[in-house]
Amino acid sequence: xxxxxxxxxxxxxxxDAKTVLxxxxxxSPAMVWHGDAELPKADLIVLPGGFSYGDxxxxxxxxxxxxxxxxxxxRAKQGTPVLGICNGFQVLTETGLLPGVLMRNRSLRFICKDxxxxxxxxxxxxxxxxxAGEIVTIPIAHKDGNYFADDETLxxxxxxxxxxxxxxxxDGALDDDANPNGSQHNIAGLYNERGNVLGMMPHPxxxxxxxxxxxxxxxxxxxxxxxxx
Amino acid sequence: xxxATREVDAxxxxxxxxxxxxxxxxxxxxxxxxxxxxxxxxxxxxxxxxMWSEHCSYKSSRIWLKTLxxxxxxxxxxxxxxxxxxxxxxxxxxxxxxESHNHPSYIEPYQGAATGVGGIMRDVFTMxxxxxxxxxxxxxxxxxxxxxxxxxxxxxxxxxxxxxxMGVPTIGGETNFDARYDGNILVNxxxxxxxxxxxxxxxxxxxxxxxxxxVGSKTGRDGIHGATMASAEFDDASAEKRPxxxxxxxxxxxxxxxxxxxxxxxxxxxxxxxxxxxGLTSSSVEMADKGSVGIELDLDKVPCRExxxxxxxxxxxxxxxxxxxxxKPGAEPKAExxxxxxxxxxAVIGITTDTGRFVIKHQGVVEADxxxxxxxxxxxxxxxxxxxxxxxxxxKEVPAADGPLSSLEALxxxxxLCSKRWIWEQYDHMVMADTVARPGGDAGVVRVHGTNKGIAxxxxxxxxxxxxxxxxxxxxxxxxxxRNLTAVGADPLAITDCMNFGNPERPEIMGxxxxxxxxxxxxxxxxxxxxxSGNVSLYNETNGVAIPPTPAIGGVGLIPDVAxxxxxxxxxxxxxxxxxxxxxxxxxxxxxxxWISGKLEGPPPPVDLAAERKAxxxxxGLIRDSRVTAVHDVSDGGLLxxxxxxxxxxxxxxxxxxxxxxxxxxxxxxxxxxxxxxxxVPADGLxxxxxxxxxxxxxxxxxxxxxxxxxxxxxxPPLPLEALRSTYxxxxxxxxxxxxxx
Numbered sequence: 001x002x003x004x005x006x007x008x009x010x011x012x013x014x015x016d017a018k019t020v021l022x023x024x025x026x027x028s029p030a031m032v033w034h035g036d037a038e039l040p041k042a043d044l045i046v047l048p049g050g051f052s053y054g055d056x057x058x059x060x061x062x063x064x065x066x067x068x069x070x071x072x073x074x075r076a077k078q079g080t081p082v083l084g085i086c087n088g089f090q091v092l093t094e095t096g097l098l099p100g101v102l103m104r105n106r107s108l109r110f111i112c113k114d115x116x117x118x119x120x121x122x123x124x125x126x127x128x129x130x131x132a133g134e135i136v137t138i139p140i141a142h143k144d145g146n147y148f149a150d151d152e153t154l155x156x157x158x159x160x161x162x163x164x165x166x167x168x169x170x171d172g173a174l175d176d177d178a179n180p181n182g183s184q185h186n187i188a189g190l191y192n193e194r195g196n197v198l199g200m201m202p203h204p205x206x207x208x209x210x211x212x213x214x215x216x217x218x219x220x221x222x223x224x225x226x227x228x229x
Numbered sequence: 230x231x232x233a234t235r236e237v238d239a240x241x242x243x244x245x246x247x248x249x250x251x252x253x254x255x256x257x258x259x260x261x262x263x264x265x266x267x268x269x270x271x272x273x274x275x276x277x278x279x280m281w282s283e284h285c286s287y288k289s290s291r292i293w294l295k296t297l298x299x300x301x302x303x304x305x306x307x308x309x310x311x312x313x314x315x316x317x318x319x320x321x322x323x324x325x326x327x328e329s330h331n332h333p334s335y336i337e338p339y340q341g342a343a344t345g346v347g348g349i350m351r352d353v354f355t356m357x358x359x360x361x362x363x364x365x366x367x368x369x370x371x372x373x374x375x376x377x378x379x380x381x382x383x384x385x386x387x388x389x390x391x392x393x394x395m396g397v398p399t400i401g402g403e404t405n406f407d408a409r410y411d412g413n414i415l416v417n418x419x420x421x422x423x424x425x426x427x428x429x430x431x432x433x434x435x436x437x438x439x440x441x442x443x444v445g446s447k448t449g450r451d452g453i454h455g456a457t458m459a460s461a462e463f464d465d466a467s468a469e470k471r472p473x474x475x476x477x478x479x480x481x482x483x484x485x486x487x488x489x490x491x492x493x494x495x496x497x498x499x500x501x502x503x504x505x506x507x508g509l510t511s512s513s514v515e516m517a518d519k520g521s522v523g524i525e526l527d528l529d530k531v532p533c534r535e536x537x538x539x540x541x542x543x544x545x546x547x548x549x550x551x552x553x554x555x556x557k558p559g560a561e562p563k564a565e566x567x568x569x570x571x572x573x574x575x576a577v578i579g580i581t582t583d584t585g586r587f588v589i590k591h592q593g594v595v596e597a598d599x600x601x602x603x604x605x606x607x608x609x610x611x612x613x614x615x616x617x618x619x620x621x622x623x624x625k626e627v628p629a630a631d632g633p634l635s636s637l638e639a640l641x642x643x644x645x646l647c648s649k650r651w652i653w654e655q656y657d658h659m660v661m662a663d664t665v666a667r668p669g670g671d672a673g674v675v676r677v678h679g680t681n682k683g684i685a686x687x688x689x690x691x692x693x694x695x696x697x698x699x700x701x702x703x704x705x706x707x708x709x710x711x712r713n714l715t716a717v718g719a720d721p722l723a724i725t726d727c728m729n730f731g732n733p734e735r736p737e738i739m740g741x742x743x744x745x746x747x748x749x750x751x752x753x754x755x756x757x758x759x760x761x762s763g764n765v766s767l768y769n770e771t772n773g774v775a776i777p778p779t780p781a782i783g784g785v786g787l788i789p790d791v792a793x794x795x796x797x798x799x800x801x802x803x804x805x806x807x808x809x810x811x812x813x814x815x816x817x818x819x820x821x822x823x824w825i826s827g828k829l830e831g832p833p834p835p836v837d838l839a840a841e842r843k844a845x846x847x848x849x850g851l852i853r854d855s856r857v858t859a860v861h862d863v864s865d866g867g868l869l870x871x872x873x874x875x876x877x878x879x880x881x882x883x884x885x886x887x888x889x890x891x892x893x894x895x896x897x898x899x900x901x902x903x904x905x906x907x908x909x910v911p912a913d914g915l916x917x918x919x920x921x922x923x924x925x926x927x928x929x930x931x932x933x934x935x936x937x938x939x940x941x942x943x944x945x946p947p948l949p950l951e952a953l954r955s956t957y958x959x960x961x962x963x964x965x966x967x968x969x970x971x
Contacts, residue, residue, distance in 0.1 A: 009572065010480050012396020016662040035570075049660075051394040054480025110389050112657045141393070141657045206659045211676065211791060213667075 001228045003029035004042035006072065008063045013049030013085065013205065020205040021046070024221035032068060039071040043228045044081045047072070047088030049141070049203060059102060059144040060090030069095060081125055081224065082197045086142055089189070089199030098190050098199045099157065100149030105142070106182030112141040114214075115180055117165040117188055117202060118172060124191065125227035126164065126198045129219040135172045136216035138202040140180060140188075145201040147183035147190075154184060164189035164198055237595045239267045243274060251278035252461060257609055264603045272541045272589060272596040277604065279454070279507035279545060280514060283767050286608035289733035290765045293746045297760045298753045303722050304761055310431055311352040311503065313761025314424070315722045317787055321677060322426040323684055324358035327366075327419035327725040327783040329766035333474040334416040335463070338383025342416050343391040343477040344549055349420040350395060351503035354486050355552065357430040357493045358422025361661060362675045363392045365402040365418045366688040366727070366781045367652075370411030372644050372964055377406070380414055381652075382965065387477075388418065389655040394479035395486070398664050399656035400673025402688055406644040409696070412463060412771030417727040419783040421686055423677060430493060432502040434520035434555040434581050439499060441513070441524060441579035442561070444568050445485045445551040447534035451475050452508070452547025462732055463771040481550040481573070488571040489552065497560035504551040510544045512553040513579070514587060518605035520555075523582035528591040532574040540589055540596035555581060615739035621697055623831045627816040629895040630825055634940060634948040636895065637869050638956055640824055646866050647960040665791050669878065671716040671862050676791055683788035685719035688781060691865070694833030696777035697818045699741040703748030703780045704836040708903060710784035711756045712862040715845040716906060718795045718852035719786030721756065726763035726782055731775025733767045741778040742767075749780060755838035756845075758784065795852045797861040799879030802936040804858055805915040806875075806883060808868060810844045810905030811928040814896025820866045821899035840904040847925050848906045856914055863905035869898035871907045872932065873940065877954055882937035882947075887930060909935055 003021050007014045014031065021029045030040045034052075039045070052063035063069065069091070076082045076097050084092040092098045105111060114137050122132040130136065149157065157163060165188040169178040179186045181201075189200030204217030248258045251274055261269060261277045269277065279285055287294065299307035305322050306314035312326035330345025350360045365388055370377050392399045397420070434441070452475035492498065500520060502512040509531070517524040528543050538546075556564055561577060568575040582588070587604060589597040600607075630636045640646050653668035665683055666674035672687040689710040695702030707724065714721040726749065731738040753759055769776045788794050816822050817831030851857045859879065863871045876883050889897040910918050915931060922929035939947035 010394070010483055012394075012483065012660060016660070019662060050396060051480060051483070054394065054478070054483075056480065109386070110393055110655045110657070112393075112659060113654050139659055141659060143393075203659070206662050208662075211665050212659075212662060213665075 001025045001043045001225050002027055003044040003046055004032050004040055005029045005046045005048055006032050006034060006068055008034045008052035008066060010052045010054055011048050011050035013203065016205045017046050017048045020208045020218065020221055023208065024218055025225050034066040034068050036068055039068055044083065044224055045072055045075060047082065047084040047091050049086030049088060052087055052091065060087060060094040063091045064094035073097060076197050079194065079196050081228065084199040085203055085205065086201055089201055090144065092197060092199040097197050098192055099153045100147055102144050103146040103148050104144050105146050110143040111180055112139065114139045115202060116168050116170055116178065118168045119165060120163050121161060124195050126220050126223050128226060129223040135168060137207060137214050138204050138217050139206050140202050142201055145181040145183065147187040149184065157190065158185065160193060162191045163187055164191050165200060165202065237270060237598050239270055242268055251275065252282060253278050257281060261603065264600060270596060272544060273599055275541050275545050276510050276597055276599065279510055280604045281608045285507050285511055287765055288609050288611050289613050289767060290728065290742065291610050292612055293743055296746060297750050299759050299761065301723065301757060301759045304759055305426060306429065307761050308763060311355045313723060313725060314429060315761060315785060316426065317677060317682060320426050322424050322429065323421055323785050324353050324356045324424050325419065325421040325725055325785050326352050326762040327417055327727045327781065328764045329727050329729055330416045330418065331413060331729060331766050331769055334384055335414050337474040338380045339387040340474050340476050342384040342387035344475045345416050345418045346388050346391040347477045347479060347482050347549055348505050349418045350397065350482065351505065353420045353422035354489055355430065355501055355503045356424065357428050358424035359490060360397045360420050360422045362421045362673060362684065362686055363397050363399040363419065364673065364686050364688045364783060367402065367404045368410045368415035368692065368779060369406050370414065371408035372406050374411045378965060384416055385652050385655050391477055391479045393657040395483050396660050398658045398660050398675065400658050400664055400675060400686060401668040404649050404652060405692060407692060409777050412774060413769040413776050415729050415779060417781045419688055419725065421684060421785060428493065430498060430501050432500050432516050432519055434500040434516040434522055436499060437522055437581050437583045439555050439558060439581045440561055440577045441526065441581065442554045442556055442564065443531060443551065443576045443578045444554065445573055446478065446481050446548055447532040447574055448538065448543055448546050449534045449548045450538065450542055450546060453542060453545045462768045475547045475549050477549050484571040484573055485550050485552065488568050488573055492564055492567050495563060497557050497564060498554055499557060500555040502553050504553060506547065508545065508547045514601060514604045516553060516555060517581065517587065517601050523584035523586045523601060524579060525582050525588040526579035528589060530576050530578040532576050540591040544589065613733050613739045614736045615743050616736045617740050617744065618699065618737060621830065621832050623817060627822045628825055629893060632945045633869055633894050633898045634942050634945045637873055638948055638953060640820060640866055640870065641873060641953060642956040642960050643824060644960060646820055646870060648958045649961065650958060651961040651965060666717055666794060666796060670797050671713040672719065674717055674788060674791065674794060681790045681792060683791040683794060685714045685717050685786040685788055687713035688783045689713060690779055690781045692777040692779045693818050693829045695745065695779060697831065697833040699744035699778045700748040701833050701835055702778065703745035704752040704838065705833065705903060706780055706782045707749055707752035707756065707758060708836050708838065708841045709864055710782040711758050712841065712845060714784050714786035715849050716795065716860045716862045717788065718793055718849060719788045721758050721784055721786040723759050723761045724753065724782050724784045726760055726780055728763065728765040729769055729776060729779040729781065730767050731770040738775055745778050745780045752838055756842060793853060793855060795857065795860040797859055797875050797878055799875050799881040799909055799935050800858045801911065802881060803912050804909040804935040805912055806872065806907060806909050806932040806935065807918060807929055808905055808907050808932055809848060809922060809927060809929050810840065811902065812868065812897060812900060812905065813902045814892045814900035815902050816896055816900050819899060819901045821895065834901050834903050836903045843925065844904045844906060844927055847922065847927055848908065851908060856918065857908040857910050859909040861907050863907060867899040867901050873953060875907065876940060876950055877957060881935050882939045882950055883933050883935055884937060885933035885940065885942040887932045
């Protein structure tokens with residue numbers, strides 16, 4: 001599996017994405033500079049975490065208009081898997097590839113901690129290595145992760161089963177205490193209709209080996225390897 | 230450079246008030262006038278005033294700092310460069326330094342703290358290292374003080390926003406509340422970077438006729454005279470100094486980091502220096518002075534973001550995210566292409582010369598022409614008068630409260646012992662995906678990327694001990710740092726220091742400084758833990774009231790294999806808990822004394838450095854031999870607080886059952902004697918461990934057994950862990966939320 005990681009000015013989880021891809025797939029991804037309109041052929045495109053363009057406008061808003069994103073959007077529409085993590089998720093909503101927006105956390109503070117997620121489905125290219133309904137531990141690290149969409153969009157997202165992950169308590173309860181940022185319906189990650197685009201606020205690349213305290217994040221990349229090899 | 234320039238147009242005389250406003254004493258002014266043989270221009274006065282400020286010249290501290298041990302086989306670079314460097318083996322090295330940003334953070338907490346973090350990271354990547362870990366040591370005033378909540382909120386979000394955006398994990402730190410910081414908070418930021426030992430960059434501009442290059446952000450009027458502000462006391466009008474605080478842009482710094490590292494991979498840089506305090510002035514003086522050359526700058530070439538900036542303003546601006554480099558001739562196009570790619574300014578603004586002079590030209594006028602020798606090495610050095618402090622008279626016995634467990638519960642909910650989760654969860658502590666020990670333990674640990682080696686980092690000082698006795702307190706700061714690194718299984722390598730004190734012109738303050746340096750020196754020598762970098766922040770006083778002496782120590786250690794790292798979490802029911810080191814029950818200056826009597830008085834616990842070394846080497850050996858399942862150093866709050874922290878993190882109770890000897894329970898459980906660790910050991914290893922300690926000549930005592938969901942002790946009702954956790958976690962978020970409701 002050959003992946004491409006897009007690097008924006010201000011990306012800071014690009015190396016982390018590269019590391020996990022190398023560990024899980026055994027192949028180094030292409031690191032693609034945002035200014036290159038040329039995007040190499042890739043089985044998977046990753047939009048990594050960070051603060052693209054400083055996030056001084058709206059998180060992800062500037063990056064969504066960078067030259068390489070035109071090609072990313074075109075590939076996504078053709079069915080190429082695109083995984084947006086944290087800032088990458090914000091970029092995906094700004095391009096319109098995923099519905100809704102990520103607002104400032106309700107505490108108005110940056111939050112970095114492990115959270116429990118419920119894997120909603122395991123019949124997608126990103127989650128086949130998980131059990132459906134499995135409760136996993138993956139960290140978040142963001143200030144703008146408060147998912148919001150209008151009622152109609154939310155109904156469609158839920159109706160079509162597009163929610164990938166939800167914040168839950170340790171025992172799997174879907175309650176407000178388990179919601180770290182105020183996201184509607186505790187949404188932590190979302191697919192597009194076709195299921196090839198996934199945006200998620202948690203960072204699976206940060207808990208993908210035992211030395212870091214857990215391996216739940218690695219299964220996303222293992223799923224992709226299985227699905228795309 | 231610029232064609233026809235006029236000679237320096239010096240005024241006949243400068244008004245006395247102007248000289249005083251620049252923080253120069255009449256003697257200092259006479260000295261520079263003598264050096265020049267004429268009256269200085271305004272620009273020259275500005276340049277001299279910042280270079281001779283306490284902040285840049287270390288004029289009060291220099292003679293004492295020279296006495297500190299700075300050598301060792303592990304030391305690659307000691308004090309004198311942007312940061313210190315220690316060997317990590319395998320051709321790798323750690324670059325690190327800690328720096329204060331106290332004065333700006335009190336005046337404007339968000340930007341003050343943010344730019345403190347930005348500045349210290351620049352110091353590290355200037356040397357060619359990629360920053361891999363940040364830490365900080367914060368001192369705030371009393372929680373009851375009207376400004377404290379605002380300051381905590383601003384400082385924490387400033388540190389977080391800058392480090393988070395840079396993508397460098399903040400892996401720990403320490404935070405104290407003490408009314409003695411009401412008028413002067415301390416924000417000390419530390420950064421550790423990783424570099425190949427043969428790719429370290431320094432600041433000397435060696436060679437004549439070389440291009441002097443400016444890169445990074447444009448220059449504005451922010452931060453003018455920041456270094457001078459940081460070299461004076463505060464009074465009631467200090468809020469008016471807000472314009473002297475710089476404004477940070479972490480995004481630009483991230484670009485600057487990547488651009489610099491990209492350029493450093495090429496063989497084109499001769500010298501590089503970040504523009505920190507005193508900006509363009511101190512960076513060019515330092516590079517020229519170290520390279521024994523002159524330097525000539527054409528300010529018409531400096532990228533400015535504001536119009537009509539004068540030479541004076543450009544030379545004194547402390548605009549952030551800027552660097553000065555001296556390149557190999559002809560390398561400009563290659564360097565410029567890299568900086569343009571990262572959308573940063575790049576300008577050749579000057580040239581190195583053989584004149585030994587610092588020449589500043591602007592719009593065809595020579596605005597300054599100063600001998601470099603007078604600015605750097607020629608800065609004044611003072612042997613300020615100092616008096617030793619009267620030893621504190623020991624008060625009568627510290628009273629005992631009923632029941633150690635109920636005392637513990639109360640103590641764990643106090644501002645200084647409660648959980649600091651509210652703070653460190655605002656810092657991205659996992660980015661770079663190498664954090665193997667997160668905040669909340671004795672030391673933070675990041676892996677050396679792509680290896681099994683770990684870099685352990687800890688920041689420590691106990692200001693109340695230093696207030697009681699600056700000499701013993703400074704020894705304790707070094708010893709505790711060494712102990713924290715040891716407790717995770719690291720070999721402590723070296724330290725950086727941040728010396729925060731009051732006004733050195735007062736002999737009693739200078740006496741504290743001298744005592745602290747002597748104490749540090751003794752501890753560093755005894756523990757083979759040299760000083761490789763540091764910073765001094767004096768004049769931390771408001772209206773004549775000084776902070777407690779606060780020599781903050783930032784230590785770095787190496788863990789050969791992170792698989793053998795230790796943590797404080799209890800991991801296994803049935804394990805035995807053992808305290809290593811002697812418990813004598815020293816309650817003076819302890820958290821217990823503060824809680825039970827509302828006072829902190831008497832001498833602090835004495836530090837026996839030989840005992841420290843013996844206990845530490847023994848515990849490190851246990852960790853390396855995988856004989857212990859958890860380790861925690863005993864510090865603030867004493868033995869029972871250490872046990873409680875291990876239980877909370879490990880989510881396991883402890884049944885305490887021990888022989889307290891002749892000590893009353895409150896002294897046994899809450900005394901803050903030094904050189905102690907609590908370890909947990911599988912039950913079948915207990916006897917052997919106690920025997921090994923005896924063989925090593927170390928006191929060791931079994932404390933109890935791990936298991937259950939509570940702490941139990943004697944006849945007292947058990948203390949359920951969940952109740953303790955809620956007390957421990959509650960205070961800080963509740964305090965900070967209290968602010969919003971008002």
